[in-house]
Amino acid sequence: MTENGLLQIILYFVALLLLAKPLGVYMAAVYENRPVFLNRILAPLEVGLYHLSGVKPEQEMRWKEYAAALLWFNLFGGLAVFALQMLQAHLPLNPQQMSNVTVDSAFNTAVSFMTNTNWQGYGGETTMSYLTQMLGLSVQNFVSAASGMAVLVALIRGFQRTHADGIGNFWADLTRGTLYILLPLSFVLALVLVGQGVVQTFKPYQTVPLVEQVGTATEKATQTLALGPAASQIAIKQLGTNGGGFFNVNSSHPYENSTPLANFLEMLAILLIPAALCHTFGTMVGDPRQGWAILAAMTLVFASLLFVTVGSEQGGNPLLTALGVEQSVGVDQSGGNMEGKETRFGIVNSALWATATTAASNGSVNSMHDSYTPLGGLVPMWLMQLGEVIFGGVGSGLYGMLIFVLIAVFVAGLMIGRTPEYLGKKIEAFEIKMAAIVILIPAFFILGGTSLAIMVEAGKSAVANPGAHGFSEILYAFSSAAGNNGSAFAGLSANSPFYNTALGITMLFGRYGIIIPVLAIAGSLAAKKTVPTTVGTLSTHTPLFVMLLIGTVLIVGALTFVPALALGPVVEHLVMVNGK
Amino acid sequence: MIKHIKPAILMLLFFTVLTGIVYPLAVTFCAQTLFPNQANGSLLGSDEQPLGSELIGQVFSRPEYFWGRPSATSPAPYNGVASSGSNQGPTNPALIDAVKARIKGLRDADSVHSDSIPVDLVTASASGLDPHISPAAAAYQISRIAKARHISPDSVSELVDRYTEARQWGILGEPRVNVLKLNLALDQRLK
Numbered sequence: 001m002t003e004n005g006l007l008q009i010i011l012y013f014v015a016l017l018l019l020a021k022p023l024g025v026y027m028a029a030v031y032e033n034r035p036v037f038l039n040r041i042l043a044p045l046e047v048g049l050y051h052l053s054g055v056k057p058e059q060e061m062r063w064k065e066y067a068a069a070l071l072w073f074n075l076f077g078g079l080a081v082f083a084l085q086m087l088q089a090h091l092p093l094n095p096q097q098m099s100n101v102t103v104d105s106a107f108n109t110a111v112s113f114m115t116n117t118n119w120q121g122y123g124g125e126t127t128m129s130y131l132t133q134m135l136g137l138s139v140q141n142f143v144s145a146a147s148g149m150a151v152l153v154a155l156i157r158g159f160q161r162t163h164a165d166g167i168g169n170f171w172a173d174l175t176r177g178t179l180y181i182l183l184p185l186s187f188v189l190a191l192v193l194v195g196q197g198v199v200q201t202f203k204p205y206q207t208v209p210l211v212e213q214v215g216t217a218t219e220k221a222t223q224t225l226a227l228g229p230a231a232s233q234i235a236i237k238q239l240g241t242n243g244g245g246f247f248n249v250n251s252s253h254p255y256e257n258s259t260p261l262a263n264f265l266e267m268l269a270i271l272l273i274p275a276a277l278c279h280t281f282g283t284m285v286g287d288p289r290q291g292w293a294i295l296a297a298m299t300l301v302f303a304s305l306l307f308v309t310v311g312s313e314q315g316g317n318p319l320l321t322a323l324g325v326e327q328s329v330g331v332d333q334s335g336g337n338m339e340g341k342e343t344r345f346g347i348v349n350s351a352l353w354a355t356a357t358t359a360a361s362n363g364s365v366n367s368m369h370d371s372y373t374p375l376g377g378l379v380p381m382w383l384m385q386l387g388e389v390i391f392g393g394v395g396s397g398l399y400g401m402l403i404f405v406l407i408a409v410f411v412a413g414l415m416i417g418r419t420p421e422y423l424g425k426k427i428e429a430f431e432i433k434m435a436a437i438v439i440l441i442p443a444f445f446i447l448g449g450t451s452l453a454i455m456v457e458a459g460k461s462a463v464a465n466p467g468a469h470g471f472s473e474i475l476y477a478f479s480s481a482a483g484n485n486g487s488a489f490a491g492l493s494a495n496s497p498f499y500n501t502a503l504g505i506t507m508l509f510g511r512y513g514i515i516i517p518v519l520a521i522a523g524s525l526a527a528k529k530t531v532p533t534t535v536g537t538l539s540t541h542t543p544l545f546v547m548l549l550i551g552t553v554l555i556v557g558a559l560t561f562v563p564a565l566a567l568g569p570v571v572e573h574l575v576m577v578n579g580k
Numbered sequence: 581m582i583k584h585i586k587p588a589i590l591m592l593l594f595f596t597v598l599t600g601i602v603y604p605l606a607v608t609f610c611a612q613t614l615f616p617n618q619a620n621g622s623l624l625g626s627d628e629q630p631l632g633s634e635l636i637g638q639v640f641s642r643p644e645y646f647w648g649r650p651s652a653t654s655p656a657p658y659n660g661v662a663s664s665g666s667n668q669g670p671t672n673p674a675l676i677d678a679v680k681a682r683i684k685g686l687r688d689a690d691s692v693h694s695d696s697i698p699v700d701l702v703t704a705s706a707s708g709l710d711p712h713i714s715p716a717a718a719a720y721q722i723s724r725i726a727k728a729r730h731i732s733p734d735s736v737s738e739l740v741d742r743y744t745e746a747r748q749w750g751i752l753g754e755p756r757v758n759v760l761k762l763n764l765a766l767d768q769r770l771k
Contacts (some may be wrong), residue, residue, distance in 0.1 A: 007751060045598075053590040068581040072588035080592065126662055139600040143592075171587055178595065183603065190607045191614065197635050200611040200619045205661060208623070208630045211763055212640050225633055225660040227621055232607040236599075249663040252706035254635040255621065260753025316699065317670045320679055326696040326716070333714035334754045339675065339703040340665045343649065343712035346754035350706075367706045368665035371675075469669035491667030576671050 024279025060166025063523025094129035115511035118244030145240030148395030158525035197258030238269035243363030289541035340368030361393035363486025374573035458498035464491030472568035653708035712756035
């Protein structure tokens with residue numbers, strides 16, 4: 001790697017870790033209902049919202065109530081997105097006269113946005129009206145993210161409380177997360193992005209004459225430029241680990257990600273809230289070291305895998321070298337495997353984004369993962385298969401990681417022969433059963449879904465690349481859906497009834513199959529007493545525990561997915577290096 | 581459990597108004613006030629006669645123009661309403677064939693050139709709309725353009741230098757050349 005490449009990566013980590021603490025402290029204050037500086041402007045709005053909806057924010061909910069409120073809210077959100085797509089041709093704000101979306105695609109997209117996955121089977125600029133993008137997709141970008149954060153906060157309360165029935169009020173958590181965290185951050189980011197060239201307009205598409213006129217036709221050859229209110233949606237899709245692009249190629253589109261600075265900020269936004277929530281957790285449980293330990297585990301896994309991706313992409317494609325293509329890095333080109341990458345980002349910023357977006361369950365892309373080298377593409381795929389716990393989605397990443405913490409504590413407890421405890425709570429059979437469900441559901445849908453797809457014609461015929469890479473496309477799709485990530489090996493023609501349905505169901509289980517057991521754990525923990533710390537208690541903020549946690553995540557992930565990965569990227573890598 | 585239906589619907593309505601209408605309108609208002617040119621697509625030229633967008637590449641195939649990244653959009657390259665990458669995997673024979681054809685195109689247009697070809701000139705961009713090429717890719721094409729336009733390579737080289745953008749703030753991204761701007765400058769249509 002070049003010095004500049006390393007410098008860009010270091011700058012990214014420094015900015016991320018510096019912002020994690022202040023934002024984490026702020027978010028803890030928001031969720032603990034302590035005064036924050038935005039109260040003066042937003043508190044009347046918050047109170048008004050509760051009043052009009054008939055909600056009493058101080059009313060505690062038991063875990064089942066909390067889950068019911070969340071499920072109803074997400075259900076109606078999904079239905080709204082579905083309805084908007086089915087009716088958009090008859091609704092206003094449709095200057096390009098987009099027709100109604102097909103039923104299976106509308107189902108897939110509605111599920112995709114309500115579950116914070118933002119998998120896109122369609123091309124934004126050719127499918128969705130401005131109205132659908134705003135009222136449907138943008139709204140779910142906010143509230144699906146706020147829902148994930150709410151579940152995390154409910155779980156944290158489970159650790160905080162003793163002999164308690166309730167785990168908080170979903171409506172209050174949802175509202176505060178949206179109003180005080182997501183909206184202000186998005187507003188600021190959106191404006192900065194516009195300053196860098198990201199479009200934000202309600203004008204119809206712009207037509208310009210081409211500089212090079214081909215032929216002698218009397219009519220001038222032109223180019224039509226897709227526009228739209230993009231920046232406002234891009235800001236929240238990055239911050240809320242949504243990832244659903246305004247345009248088909250997501251953040252590799254120059255109107256969606258215009259400059260290296262825009263790219264840096266969008267990339268920072270991917271991991272910003274997930275990283276900061278670690279500190280929120282530490283603050284709320286009264287021991288910031290607990291949050292730092294988890295953040296350290298996430299950062300270590302992320303950084304090590306990052307270097308695999310960067311190295312593999314910078315190495316380029318040996319099959320092209322044989323043709324006389326110059327792929328080595330120099331002062332005047334970034335070199336490497338540039339198929340499916342943009343010149344302004346080069347190798348380092350493309351590989352860094354690919355790793356960050358799959359570590360978090362963001363799923364936005366600034367390069368085409370399908371064209372990555374086999375090992376460069378293996379890393380994003382495996383990061384999703386690890387359960388989206390290396391940073392992961394906003395809220396969902398950390399509650400997923402806390403489940404792995406419980407497993408790690410349990411394993412350690414078995415080894416030393418003590419009842420496992422975490423933060424003063426005894427971890428017993430019920431919690432471990434729920435944790436097992438959380439870990440098994442995505443694995444079942446990834447491996448089961450992939451197996452199903454390669455057995456039926458509708459699954460196989462969608463593949464764009466021959467050989468092992470075609471298998472990788474399918475495996476990637478189900479990993480992305482189960483992890484609620486949303487990125488794709490986009491050659492796969494997934495906008496078909498088979499994939500729209502299969503991936504839609506996978507997304508639903510990947511989201512709510514996790515949220516419900518997590519809330520059950522929250523309820524169970526909240527009801528328990530707190531046991532005092534003794535010398536025999538396993539301390540969970542030490543480097544030793546960080547290693548134990550990393551080991552747990554990696555071993556579970558490796559044991560479950562290495563056989564499948566061997567059939568896809570590993571085989572392709574061997575084919576490629578042998579020059580076939 | 582049924583009692584949560586009413587707040588669920590009402591909350592959704594209010595958040596739809598707030599995040600789906602008020603928020604994008606507020607951002608649009610501020611954006612159009614503060615950065616009107618960027619918000620509307622960073623167009624070059626005047627409002628009445630735009631020359632293209634600074635951020636969106638155009639297709640160039642004649643020898644007297646610099647060529648941009650190969651574009652995988654359909655039905656035509658650099659289709660501004662249907663961005664797309666090729667999504668070809670590294671071992672896909674279709675990719676290898678496409679690269680071979682691009683190499684042949686470049687060699688045929690400038691037969692004396694025997695340097696190895698910078699990778700970004702023969703690989704499709706992610707968006708199909710990439711406005712930039714690497715400085716290496718621009719340098720590779722100078723001799724062809726000088727010959728086709730009957731001007732000295734040094735004057736072309738000078739122009740390339742002028743339209744080469746450094747890393748942002750000296751650190752971020754990669755050095756790059758804006759192909760559309762450079763070609764407009766070659767035609768002396770850009771001040």
